[in-house]
Amino acid sequence: MAKSVFYSFHYSRDAWRVQQIINMGALDGQPILNAQKWEEVQRKGDAAIQAWIDEQMSYKKAVIVLVGAQTASRPWVQYEIKKAWNGKKPILGVRIHGLADSGGRTDSAGANPFAKITLQGGGSVGDYVPLFEPSGMNSQEVHASIKANIASWVDRAYTRS
Secondary structure: EEEEEEOOOOOHHHHHHHHHHHOOOOOEEEOOOHHHHHHHHHHHHHHHHHHHHHHHHHHHOOEEEEOOHHHHHHHHHHHHHHHHHHOOOOOOOOEOOOOOOOOOOOOOOOOHHHOOOOOOOOOOHHHHHOEEEEOOOOHHHHHHHHHHHHHHHHHHOOOOO
């Protein structure tokens, strides 16, 4: 049975890349809203976005942050990381910039989003949470690397006790 996960990512920039990962079928994640549905949630305001995230994340076994070029700067991604951390859900990151978008273009690697979340005692979430880098020289090889490894990467997610 596929592991149940919540995918955190930059919607407008990386939804195409994320859909490729969902289509691999290695994990069971929340539904990715199409552009119209996402806009519908956004129009209702921040409280509606937060409620959607909270509901979707509540029954998932782990949180995977799919890291593209601009993921680290996204406020909702930061919210999702903090929610996972505070809720003691297993959490990890996977770089996806090497997957091609709908136009066949790959992207540059973005900053580590976990390093942006500081902890009260010092340091950051990035000091604990693994950020996996798929191997491959082109989109097809990166896709194959993610498909072959994503389930085992989830097994290696950081879990607070």
